Each structure stands twice: as structure tokens, then as C-alpha cells.
Amino acid sequence: MKANTINPKISRRKFVALSSASSALMLIGCVPSTGKDKVVNLADGGVETALNQFISINxxxxxxxxxxxxxxxxxTFQSIPMILAEELDADIRQVKIVQSEANSSLYGRQMVVGSHSIQSEFMNCRKMGAAAKDMLVRAAAETWGVQPADVKAKNGVVTANQSGKTLTYGELVAKAAKLKAPENPKLKSVKEFRTIGGSFPRADIPLKTDGSAKFGIDIQVPGMLYASVQRSPVFEGKVVSFNQEEVLKVPGVTHVLKTSRDLFGNREGVAVLGESYWAAYQGRKALKIEWDNRGLDKISSETIRNVYLKASKEPGDVLHEKGDADRAIRNASEVIEAVYEMPYQAHVPMEPMNAVVDVRADSAEFWGSTQNPNGTRSYLARFLNLPEEKVKINYTFMGGGFGRRSRTDVAEEAADLSKKSGRPVKVIWTREDDQTAGPFRAASVNTCRAVLKQGKIEALEHKVVAQEIRNQSGSNNKAGRQLMGGVNTEYAIPNVSVKGVLQKHHVPISYWRAVYHSTNPFAHESFIDELAVKAGRDPLEFRLEMMQDHKRFKRVLEIVDQVFNWKDKPEGVGRGLAIAERSGAHFAMMIDVERNGKGVKVKKITTVVDLGICINPDTVKAQTEGSIVMGLGAALYGLTIDKGAIVEQNWHQYPLLRIGQCPEIETYIVKSDAEPDGAGESGLPTVAPALANAIYDLTGKRIRRLPLDLEKLS
Amino acid sequence: MAISFKLNNKETSLDVDPQMPLLWAIRDYAGLTGTKFSCGIAVCGACTVLMEGAPVRSCVMPVSAAAGKSITTIEGLSKNNDHPVQKAWIEAQVPQCGYCQSGQILSAVALLERKPNPTDDDIDNAMNSVLCRCGTYPRVRKAIKLASK
Structure with a gap:
């Protein structure tokens, strides 16, 4: 099978590494490989030599x-190699990028969640690049009988300072690989960066304009069966019986089997397997299943809402406390209060869930789109009772993830069906399956209370009522700190209390882009705006005053004010502001809206983001644009539950934002020498509150419940 | 009975259920996986192919409807990824995950065939039903304008 590489003419070769590697270079989570096995003989007669598990040179x-x-x-397909290339002193435009194997002993944690890849790999990849360069430099110095300080490496060539002699990395690599890797290779100073900070075109993009990029759903394995699974529409409904014999008569259908997947509870379904996807799907349509809904078909969005609103009156568990907000609120003559509500959301990446698994007698192999290659490997090893080294994970490009693909439930279905049928199986979910089965972004009720004193916030209480991803079952009913994600505790307010009231029920939830930062900031930043209005203050000045001691928030607010002329609002425009932190990135967002018939139109969204050193500014801009489009969609649309199941079946009922609804987007990246923060979610948390604040500014109407309808705001 | 059509300028004959959507015939039988499955009900455009140059949603079109017609998929748009729209897409760095991009590109190709210099409204109208979860819309707009130059 062809792997995703930037040079399709060169096939992917197995990277050989010794786990008995010398401890000369112990880096964060990674052990570099050394030793003779690192030399790979290529089919074309050439030789490729690995300097460590990240870098090979032929x-x-x-x-x-x-x-x-x-x-x-x-x-990160581009930005992680950019970090390696920076310290290696290689031309990023000339390198070949290959996805590594899934191997936590070589690469540490490979899961992509929470915008962590760059922040957690920045130093590691720099050291890997620098160590390889150090070995090449010493090999050159040794060849010429000079000191390493007397040679210089640049763009894949080492030059002797005095003689001007040159050797390429390719000429040096065999010798360099025999040298001991340095323990603490010298790293460049930020000023010396030539690759980091450059908007180099992404190597994966040409593969995505000619159809050659391989996603999980594109994988074909010899002898493979296709499967389509009818899962219980009611969460946690159990299979009582199904018409197996009848469905087996559908042409092309080979098996009709009960299956299940673990997703915070056992989720059952009936799978139809066939020689083609179409045959399996035809068989699925012929299924007649009797379900035992166990009384779970009584719940709806309204019943959940009523439970949450009632729970919001409970004292809750204290998650963060400064001063004594309770007393200040109890003793105040006037308390300002507001309740905010946010619906469930589905991830709905464009590529529906799918997985290919081949379970053999004493091994198994997985192919597919996963954010969690190590977790999939250990999960399958446990599920199939195999040692981990007998489970091979081939991870492909993903057609979107947004957190959904950090779960291993789809691999479990494919493994279960492969085991039962004795053939490799590709499970493909339909869009309806994907949208209705979960897991979802948690719905939430937030209540905020505050006391103002002389135009300033004297006390603020923020209470979050929601399910918690890390605590969906079991007997512990205490709210954890995960629930308060995105509640901004950096404002200089003397008395602050953040509380959680944990909700537990059987609607499965999981990580969704920005997680609780996708809900709580809507309440928090709307409420700050309400307080500014109540205090008769400018919303930016009001925030800035409370962020005087917080350099990063202060700076992004000042840029909105000075560069984007916050106070110089055009005629007929409503303008809203919100700030947030996510995954270390600090940002301020300004949204301009204007009237559009009886409704409101989003005109422009401006984001000022400080995320430390920016590896690839164009990628950061792309991620911010994407976060904004997703955040705007989530402000305008949501899922509802009725009779224990999701109502909206496909995108005609749960729309994604369309190009015609996409406003002008401008992203300003603050220059910084600090270590990088996460770029993948910045911008998303602020869209809903900045939009609601802009709508208030234009119409005087305060939105406290999402989704909001831009057509009905007059 | 085999169904014959021209697929990327090549005579192709597939022995499949005539009711099978063109999408699955192209992907699973002709082996061209650049055309993507996403919504299955013709609302997202990820499965867009060109039939006689016009964009169609292959997820709901039975393969029998393609009999005798000329179908172009993303793989057949150019030999070297160098159709003006592909070049503009790379220049504007449009794709993120990339999954919807075959449909975006082929829809843009069809738009530019009809309107070589589209206005913003023309772009919105033609591309409004081609969905992207990554939010590449600002760059889709930019790339279409680049390609129209």
C-alpha cells in the first residue's frame, strides 16, 4: 500500500530502529536509535541511513x-518537520516527509488532541534535529582533520571555514551514524531561525488537490469485507432480536452479526457484512431489529434542560476560589444574574467514521484515520488478547477529527467483526450514524452572578452544570476541574468563585474542538459584557482594566484597540468583543455585525492571537479561520434529543456553516519569542460570546441561549 | 450486465448492480478513491464528479445513469496536478484535512467553465452547497479568484 509521502516515486520503507539504543541521547519521551540496523538498503541500490528515529539521509x-x-x-505534517529541519539545517522545501510508525517506545505519545503536538514536541524535535546536525558536523571535521568549531552546516552541506571544502549530508551520513549522539546538542537561538516562522507551503496539500492523499476510508485490503452497522437509535438500547436469515438473502451479503462498541457504556448494534459497501448497506436497510430501550426513550432536550436548570440552583462543588464571593453576593444590595445555555454538538468530520481491521491467528493489523495511534494499538491488543508488538497500526490522513477520532470505538467494531467473520473488515459509518450515535460535545447550563462596586466587579460567581468527559459513569458525583475549562480566572476581580454541578446520564460525550472552552466562555464573556454595560463602561476598557497585570491578555486587547480601532466603529455596525485562553494561546476577538433585513449579518471577525513562537504563520491563520467557522456554526446550530435519540439525522437538519455565511476573517499574530502554544483551537471559544455581544451592541437584544437565529433578531 | 462509460477519458466497463451509486462504483470497483463519501444524500458535495463537464453528486446517482457518458473525477482533472484550479488551490493553501477538496475543486472547475470571472455572489451561489468542516471557505474564495485571472 502506498503511504502518504511527498515524493510518491519513492516508496515507503520500513524504518528499522534498535530499542537497545545507547542512552547517549535521552530526550523527552523518545529514545533515539543507533547501531548498524539503522542502515537500510534501497531497491535502487542506494543506502539510507538513520541518524535517529526522526531523520534519515540517503x-x-x-x-x-x-x-x-x-x-x-x-x-503538523509540515510544522513538525519544519522544527526538525530548522536545527538540522536542512532546506524544508527539499526534504521528504513520511509518517512514522505508531510506536510509543520510539516516539512517545503520538495522540493529536488539545492542540498539544507543537507545544509538547517543540524542544524534542529541535534536539533531534540538532543532534543529527552535530553528528554530521563532527563527521566532516574528522574527515578534514579540523575542529567541529571550524566547520559550518547549512542547507544540507557542511563547509570547512578555512579551506572552503564542502561535503554534503549524503556524503557524511554513513560516517556520522557511527558517532555517538550528543547528550545536550547545542540549539539555535531564536534569532538564528530561518525555517521556523516561515509560511512554507504544506507538503500534504498537493496530495489533497489531485485525489492521491489516502484516508482511512480509502484503504483496500485483499479479501476485505465491508460492514454497515445499525446501532440503537436510543442511546444504550439493547438488541433483542433481528431477522438474520432474511437479510442473509440480500445479494452480496455474507454475514449478519450482533456487534458492540464500548463508549462510556456498551453500545450495541447489528452489522451487515458484504462483498461491497453497497451490498452491506442494502442488507442493513433490510434489517428488522427489536430493541430493548430500557425506558431510556423518555428523555429529550427539554427533560435534560429542566434537570440542568434545577441543578443550577444547587450550591455545587467549588472548583476555584479567590476571596469570598459567596459572602459578597449574599451581602450585596444588588446582584446581577444571568443563565446561559448551550446545546449538544456533533463532531461530524467530513470523513465519516471508519476502520479496517484484519484479525489473524496470532496478530492483528489496523488501517485508518485515528487521532490516537498508540491508544488504538493498546486497545486492540487488550481486546484481542495479543501482545502489543503483534498489533500493527497504519494511520492515514484523517478527513477531519475535531476530537472524535481520539476514541477507539470504531476500531473495536471492525476488530470484533473481523474476528467473527475471519476476514479483514472495513466498517463505514453513514453520516446519519456519525451524527446521531455520539459521542457529543456536552450540553451545558452556566449561571453567573456578580456584584458591582463603583463601576468595577467586586465579586463574581460562575457555575457550570454539565456532564464531565472524565467522569461519565460510576459513583463519584463530585465535579472535577475539567468542567470549568474556559472560565477566565485571570481577571483582577477580588472575589471569585467557580463551581460545578456534575450531571450524569447516558448521553455519551467526548472531546470536541476546544472542549469546555467551546461552551463556558460563551457564558463568561457574555456576562463580563453584561457587567460592562451595567457599569456604563466600554467593554474593552472594562476588560483591559482587569488585565493590567496580565501581559498577554493586556497586549491582545491593546492591539484590538490600537491596530483594529475598537472605538472607531463604522456607522450601522454592532461590535462585540471577547477574550479567552485555550491550550496556552491567548486571544482577543472583535466581531462586527450589521442589519440584514429582519435579521443580522456577520460582517467581519478579527482575531488577535498570542501563541508564542509561531512555527508556520500561514498554518496558524488557517487553523484560526477553521476554528472561527466551526465556532460560528456552533453558535448558529445545535443538536436536539427527543424520545431518547438525536432528532437531526443529516446535514439538511444540522447544517454546517456554508461559504455564503462565512464572514471576512482577519488574523493578527502577535510576535513572540516564548515557547509555542497550541494553535488548533484558538479563536473558537470567543466566537459565540463576541457575536452575542455584537448583536447586543447593534440591537439591544441579549442572547443567552444557543443556538441563536440570526434571522430573528429584530 | 456491465455498465460502460468513459472514466477520465478511459473506456470503462463495470459489472455492478445498476442501482449502485456511481460513487461506490468509482471507488470500490474502478479503484479511484479521490471521490469521497460523506453525507450520502447529496447535500455536502464531497462526492462531486463532472458528467459531460457538469457537476453531479455521485452518492445519489445510480451508476446506470452514467452509461455512455463521460465522467471526470479529481484523478482525471489533469495529468500533473496542474489544472489552473489545482494550481490556485495549492497557491492559496486551501486544504486542511483535504477530504472535501475533490468536490470543492471540481465544483469550482464547473463554475469557472460557466463564468470565467465570477463575482463574490457567483462564488457563493455555486459553492454554497459544497460543505467543509475545516472551514477553508475564505481560501476557497481566494483560490477561485486566483484561478479566474
């Missing part, structure tokens, strides 16, 4: 950089 000088993080659109 005798022609072609540098291969192994990218160990799956790509779902976030762009």
Missing part, C-alpha cells in the same frame, strides 16, 4: 523526516 543526500503525529488538517 547517499544521494535526500533527507527523510519522519513525522510522528497523525494529520487531520491541523498542519
Amino acid at each position: 547517499s544521494e543526500g535526500l533527507i527523510t523526516l519522519y513525522n510522528h503525529r497523525p494529520e487531520m488538517g491541523q498542519g
Whole structure:
């Protein structure tokens, strides 16, 4: 099978590494490989030599950089190699990028969630690049009988300072590989960066304009069966019986089997397997299943809402406390209160869930789109009772993830069906399956209370009522700190209390882009705006005053004010502001809206983001644009539950934002020498509150419940 | 009975259920996986192919409807990824995950065939039903304008 590489003429070769590697270079989570096995003989007669598990160079000088993080659109396929190339002093435009194998002993944690890849790999990849360069430099110095300080490496060539002699990395690599890797290779100073900070075109993009990029759903394995699974529409409904014999008569259908997957509870379904996807799907349509809904078909969005609203009156568990907000609120003559509500959301990546698994007698192999290659490997090993080294994970490009693909439930279905049928199986979910089965972004009720004193916030209480991803079952009913994600505790307010009231029921939830930062900031930043209005203050000045001691928030607010002329609002425009932090990135967002018939139109969204050193500014801009489009969609649309099941079946009922609804977007990246923060979610948390604040500014109407309808705001 | 049509300028004959959507015939039988399955009900455009140059949603079109017609998929748009729209897409760095992009590109190709210099409204009208979860819309707009130059 052809792997995703930027040079399709060179096939992917197995990267050989010794786990008995010398401890000369112990880096964060990674052990570099050394030793003779690192030399790979190529089919064309050349030789490729690995300097460590991230960097191989062939005798022609072609540098291969192994990218160990799956790509779902976030762009680390380019930005991780850029970090390696920076310290290696290789030309990023000339290298070949190959996805590494899934192997936590070589690469540490490979899961892509929470915009962590760049922040957690920045130093590691720099050291890997620098260590390889150090070995090449010493090999050159040794060859010429000079000191390493007397030679210089640049763009894949080492030059002797005095004689001017040159050797390419390809000529040096065999010798360099025999040298001991340095323990603490010298890293460049930020000023010396030539690759980091450059908007180099992404190597995966040409593969995505000619159809050659392979996604999980594109995988074909000899002898493979296709499966389509009818899962219980009611969450946690159980299979009582189904018409197996009848469905087996559908042409092309080979098996009709009960299956299940674990997703915070056992989720059952009936799978139809066939020689083609179409045959399996035809068989699925002929299924007649009797379900035992166990009384779970009584719940609806309204019943859940009523429970949450009632729960919001409970004291809740204290998650964060400063001063004594309770007392200040109790003793105040006037308390300002507001309740905010947010619906469930589905991830709905464009590529529906799917997985290919081949379970053999004493091994198993997985192919597919996963954010979690190590987790899939250990999960399948446990599920199939195999040692981990007998489970091979082939991770592909993902057609979007947004958190959904961090779960291993789809691999479980494919493994279960492969085991039962004795053939490799590709499970493909339909869009309806994907949208209705979950897991979802948690619905939430937030209540905020505050006391103002002389135009300033004296006390603020923020209470979050929601399910918690890490605590969906079991007997512990205490709210955890995960629930308060995105509640901004950096404002200089003397008395602050953040509380959680944990909700537990059987609607499965999981990580969705920005997680609780996708809900709580809507309440928090709307409420700050309400307080500014109540205090008769400018919303930006009001925030800025409370962020005087917080350099990063202060700076992004000042840029909105000075560069984007916050106070110089055009005629007929409503303008809203919100700030947030997510995954270390600090940002301020300004949204302009204007009247559009009886409704409101989003005109422009401006984001000022400070995320430390920016590896690839164009990728950061792309991620911010994507976060804004997703955040705007989530402000305008949501899922509802009726009779224990999701009502909206497909995109005609749960729309994604369309191009015609996409406003002008401008992203300003603050220049910084600090270590990088996460770029994949910044911008999303602020869309809903900045939009609601802009709508208030234009119409005087305060939106406290999402989704909001832009057509009905007059 | 085999169904014959021209697929990327090549005579192709597939022995499949005539009711099978063109999408699955192209992907699973002709082996061209650049055309994507996403919504299955013709509302997202990820499965867009060109039939006689016009964009069609292959997820709901039975393969029998393609009999005798000329079908172009993303793989057949150009030999070297160098159709003006592909070049513009790379220049504007449009794709993120990339999954919807075959449909975006082929829809843009059809738009530019009809209107070589589309206005913003023309772009919105033609591309409004081609969905992207990554939110590449600002760059789709930019790339279409680049390609129209």
C-alpha cells in the first residue's frame, strides 16, 4: 500500500530502529536509535541511513523526516518537520516527509488532541534535529582533520571555514551514524531561525488537490469485507432480536452479526457484512431489529434542560476560589444574574467514521484515520488478547477529527467483526450514524452572578452544570476541574468563585474542538459584557482594566484597540468583543455585525492571537479561520434529543456553516519569542460570546441561549 | 450486465448492480478513491464528479445513469496536478484535512467553465452547497479568484 509521502516515486520503507539504543541521547519521551540496523538498503541500490528515529539521509543526500503525529488538517505534517529541519539545517522545501510508525517506545505519545503536538514536541524535535546536525558536523571535521568549531552546516552541506571544502549530508551520513549522539546538542537561538516562522507551503496539500492523499476510508485490503452497522437509535438500547436469515438473502451479503462498541457504556448494534459497501448497506436497510430501550426513550432536550436548570440552583462543588464571593453576593444590595445555555454538538468530520481491521491467528493489523495511534494499538491488543508488538497500526490522513477520532470505538467494531467473520473488515459509518450515535460535545447550563462596586466587579460567581468527559459513569458525583475549562480566572476581580454541578446520564460525550472552552466562555464573556454595560463602561476598557497585570491578555486587547480601532466603529455596525485562553494561546476577538433585513449579518471577525513562537504563520491563520467557522456554526446550530435519540439525522437538519455565511476573517499574530502554544483551537471559544455581544451592541437584544437565529433578531 | 462509460477519458466497463451509486462504483470497483463519501444524500458535495463537464453528486446517482457518458473525477482533472484550479488551490493553501477538496475543486472547475470571472455572489451561489468542516471557505474564495485571472 502506498503511504502518504511527498515524493510518491519513492516508496515507503520500513524504518528499522534498535530499542537497545545507547542512552547517549535521552530526550523527552523518545529514545533515539543507533547501531548498524539503522542502515537500510534501497531497491535502487542506494543506502539510507538513520541518524535517529526522526531523520534519515540517503547517499544521494535526500533527507527523510519522519513525522510522528497523525494529520487531520491541523498542519503538523509540515510544522513538525519544519522544527526538525530548522536545527538540522536542512532546506524544508527539499526534504521528504513520511509518517512514522505508531510506536510509543520510539516516539512517545503520538495522540493529536488539545492542540498539544507543537507545544509538547517543540524542544524534542529541535534536539533531534540538532543532534543529527552535530553528528554530521563532527563527521566532516574528522574527515578534514579540523575542529567541529571550524566547520559550518547549512542547507544540507557542511563547509570547512578555512579551506572552503564542502561535503554534503549524503556524503557524511554513513560516517556520522557511527558517532555517538550528543547528550545536550547545542540549539539555535531564536534569532538564528530561518525555517521556523516561515509560511512554507504544506507538503500534504498537493496530495489533497489531485485525489492521491489516502484516508482511512480509502484503504483496500485483499479479501476485505465491508460492514454497515445499525446501532440503537436510543442511546444504550439493547438488541433483542433481528431477522438474520432474511437479510442473509440480500445479494452480496455474507454475514449478519450482533456487534458492540464500548463508549462510556456498551453500545450495541447489528452489522451487515458484504462483498461491497453497497451490498452491506442494502442488507442493513433490510434489517428488522427489536430493541430493548430500557425506558431510556423518555428523555429529550427539554427533560435534560429542566434537570440542568434545577441543578443550577444547587450550591455545587467549588472548583476555584479567590476571596469570598459567596459572602459578597449574599451581602450585596444588588446582584446581577444571568443563565446561559448551550446545546449538544456533533463532531461530524467530513470523513465519516471508519476502520479496517484484519484479525489473524496470532496478530492483528489496523488501517485508518485515528487521532490516537498508540491508544488504538493498546486497545486492540487488550481486546484481542495479543501482545502489543503483534498489533500493527497504519494511520492515514484523517478527513477531519475535531476530537472524535481520539476514541477507539470504531476500531473495536471492525476488530470484533473481523474476528467473527475471519476476514479483514472495513466498517463505514453513514453520516446519519456519525451524527446521531455520539459521542457529543456536552450540553451545558452556566449561571453567573456578580456584584458591582463603583463601576468595577467586586465579586463574581460562575457555575457550570454539565456532564464531565472524565467522569461519565460510576459513583463519584463530585465535579472535577475539567468542567470549568474556559472560565477566565485571570481577571483582577477580588472575589471569585467557580463551581460545578456534575450531571450524569447516558448521553455519551467526548472531546470536541476546544472542549469546555467551546461552551463556558460563551457564558463568561457574555456576562463580563453584561457587567460592562451595567457599569456604563466600554467593554474593552472594562476588560483591559482587569488585565493590567496580565501581559498577554493586556497586549491582545491593546492591539484590538490600537491596530483594529475598537472605538472607531463604522456607522450601522454592532461590535462585540471577547477574550479567552485555550491550550496556552491567548486571544482577543472583535466581531462586527450589521442589519440584514429582519435579521443580522456577520460582517467581519478579527482575531488577535498570542501563541508564542509561531512555527508556520500561514498554518496558524488557517487553523484560526477553521476554528472561527466551526465556532460560528456552533453558535448558529445545535443538536436536539427527543424520545431518547438525536432528532437531526443529516446535514439538511444540522447544517454546517456554508461559504455564503462565512464572514471576512482577519488574523493578527502577535510576535513572540516564548515557547509555542497550541494553535488548533484558538479563536473558537470567543466566537459565540463576541457575536452575542455584537448583536447586543447593534440591537439591544441579549442572547443567552444557543443556538441563536440570526434571522430573528429584530 | 456491465455498465460502460468513459472514466477520465478511459473506456470503462463495470459489472455492478445498476442501482449502485456511481460513487461506490468509482471507488470500490474502478479503484479511484479521490471521490469521497460523506453525507450520502447529496447535500455536502464531497462526492462531486463532472458528467459531460457538469457537476453531479455521485452518492445519489445510480451508476446506470452514467452509461455512455463521460465522467471526470479529481484523478482525471489533469495529468500533473496542474489544472489552473489545482494550481490556485495549492497557491492559496486551501486544504486542511483535504477530504472535501475533490468536490470543492471540481465544483469550482464547473463554475469557472460557466463564468470565467465570477463575482463574490457567483462564488457563493455555486459553492454554497459544497460543505467543509475545516472551514477553508475564505481560501476557497481566494483560490477561485486566483484561478479566474
